[in-house]
Amino acid sequence: MTPELLLRQWLEGRLPADGRAWLADAAQKLRTGSDTELYRSISLVTRKIGKADLALSPAEMRQAVAAREGWNPSDWSLDQAARIYLLLASGSDGATFLRRLDQLCNTADVGELVAFYRGLPLYPDQPRYVLRAAEGIRTNMKAVFEAVAHRNPYPAEQLTEPAWNQMVLKTLFIGSTLHPIVGLDRRANPVLARMLCDYAHERWAAGRPISPELWRCVGPHASGEMLRDLGRVLEKGTDPERKAAALALTSSPDPAATGLLRAYPELSVAVSENKVSWQTLAGSV
Amino acid sequence: MRFIDPHIHMSARTTDDYERMAAAGIVALIEPAFWLGQPRTQVGSYIDYMSSLVGWERFRAAQFGIHHYCTIGLNSKEANNEALAEQVLEVLPRYLVKEGVVAVGEIGYDDQTPVEDKFYRAQLALAKEFDMLVQVHTPHRDKKSGTLRSMEVAVEMGVKPEHVVIDHNNEETVQDVLDRGFWAAFTIYPNTKMGNERMVEVARKYGSNRIFIDSSADWGVSDPLAVPKTARLMLDRGIAAKDVEAICYGNALKAFGQSGQMKEEHWLNPAPIDQRMLFEGNSVLRGQTPRVGEPTIIDRIDSVVFK
Numbered sequence: 001m002t003p004e005l006l007l008r009q010w011l012e013g014r015l016p017a018d019g020r021a022w023l024a025d026a027a028q029k030l031r032t033g034s035d036t037e038l039y040r041s042i043s044l045v046t047r048k049i050g051k052a053d054l055a056l057s058p059a060e061m062r063q064a065v066a067a068r069e070g071w072n073p074s075d076w077s078l079d080q081a082a083r084i085y086l087l088l089a090s091g092s093d094g095a096t097f098l099r100r101l102d103q104l105c106n107t108a109d110v111g112e113l114v115a116f117y118r119g120l121p122l123y124p125d126q127p128r129y130v131l132r133a134a135e136g137i138r139t140n141m142k143a144v145f146e147a148v149a150h151r152n153p154y155p156a157e158q159l160t161e162p163a164w165n166q167m168v169l170k171t172l173f174i175g176s177t178l179h180p181i182v183g184l185d186r187r188a189n190p191v192l193a194r195m196l197c198d199y200a201h202e203r204w205a206a207g208r209p210i211s212p213e214l215w216r217c218v219g220p221h222a223s224g225e226m227l228r229d230l231g232r233v234l235e236k237g238t239d240p241e242r243k244a245a246a247l248a249l250t251s252s253p254d255p256a257a258t259g260l261l262r263a264y265p266e267l268s269v270a271v272s273e274n275k276v277s278w279q280t281l282a283g284s285v
Numbered sequence: 286m287r288f289i290d291p292h293i294h295m296s297a298r299t300t301d302d303y304e305r306m307a308a309a310g311i312v313a314l315i316e317p318a319f320w321l322g323q324p325r326t327q328v329g330s331y332i333d334y335m336s337s338l339v340g341w342e343r344f345r346a347a348q349f350g351i352h353h354y355c356t357i358g359l360n361s362k363e364a365n366n367e368a369l370a371e372q373v374l375e376v377l378p379r380y381l382v383k384e385g386v387v388a389v390g391e392i393g394y395d396d397q398t399p400v401e402d403k404f405y406r407a408q409l410a411l412a413k414e415f416d417m418l419v420q421v422h423t424p425h426r427d428k429k430s431g432t433l434r435s436m437e438v439a440v441e442m443g444v445k446p447e448h449v450v451i452d453h454n455n456e457e458t459v460q461d462v463l464d465r466g467f468w469a470a471f472t473i474y475p476n477t478k479m480g481n482e483r484m485v486e487v488a489r490k491y492g493s494n495r496i497f498i499d500s501s502a503d504w505g506v507s508d509p510l511a512v513p514k515t516a517r518l519m520l521d522r523g524i525a526a527k528d529v530e531a532i533c534y535g536n537a538l539k540a541f542g543q544s545g546q547m548k549e550e551h552w553l554n555p556a557p558i559d560q561r562m563l564f565e566g567n568s569v570l571r572g573q574t575p576r577v578g579e580p581t582i583i584d585r586i587d588s589v590v591f592k
Binding site: 043080111 | 385
């Protein structure tokens, strides 16, 4: 089933009769309707449908992944689902879709922006939305930023390396968390590792705390200077930081990393016995 | 006691103001679309301004635990640029149906020119079309006749008085506004017009039915704490707590709540999605349920605002 049909099915199963009728009517009008019709319907969604959680069941989550690989609507709300559904129902021509999406974003309220960015992986002709995604990453509104960065497969699939690196660094910079980023390990790269280490040095110089998650993207490319940074964390870091450094070192291909870790037997054992993982560390952030 | 400031231009204020407002017990505010101190020259400037009212400013307020609503409209001053005003009128419908837009406003008269009249009427017609409330800015000059005219034209255009808030009242206008069944809002200005001493006397004389106050704080000399400070003065001068609560919280909620866009549950029991997305990291609303009339908030006003 396509994401559009799935969204409709989920909404129909959850909305009261008047909400269902309004949505069906709005979607019907869009198939032939003007831009103005679309803009108005999308803005009316919160008034007509409300903002309760979509609260998908495990079976429905499996349907989501089957419809679109990597799609994760686990924390969507009804209005977000309805807005994306209406957008998808309005047509599948990429150029028209992008033009309307840009218009919608230009006059959007906060809730609409979050919905539009969460919908990125579902839009037709995927590469067209790279600049739109980059614009979402430039925002100062944390909720909007996270709509692009978190639980969204679009950035890992479409962003260039510089844009990806900026997104990861900014996630830490604004005090958000890395673990909900899709493709975080797959898109680790040496430039990002260097940027993150520089950032760690800045924070150390300012006497400010560093998220243990930072080292996750450093590990796979850690050697030389970066290993010295990880050594410093092992020596002086907080408990979660030291665990993070140990995890990072195990992902480094440099033999010197293994040597470094050997000096800390409990950490080394904890990691090798899977008592520490990025998931458990994320919970402690 | 908790407060609503139903007229304040937060785009022109700093985060210090938000902090002090939240500390003083302001849980919600309404930011009317207004002018920026100098006239705009492009329709794009209005679009960006209105987008910020429903976007950035709402987010900024949420960071301090304050619920931000707005009114959308073409103000009377800038209505006088007729060619531009026509273009603005065309984009208004894009914003009127957005979440948290509680009325068409602030609209009305400034110099009471024919062009102002034209766009006031056009926007009253929009309010009818979209089934919305209206927030009326009454003129600073020739106030009494401008206020009467605002109400007459609203009625003539078929808008119900109970759907209209007449703002910036004074002792000279309030009786007419109440007699005709409109809501009467008073702006508490630090130096001009309604001072909070005068407001205490208004409350004593006219009671608390359909009357409420706001700060109209903007880029000029103004006080974003005008509502809680006046509440405090009213209590000190012996106005009953239930009347103070009505004038500084309940009536504004009743008036603008008619829109269906502003509900007490938004701050007493916020939607989980808003709680997660917008209010993360603040200590004001984290799932706890504050109680109306909670006495500790009065203590907070004592310690935070008045000393």
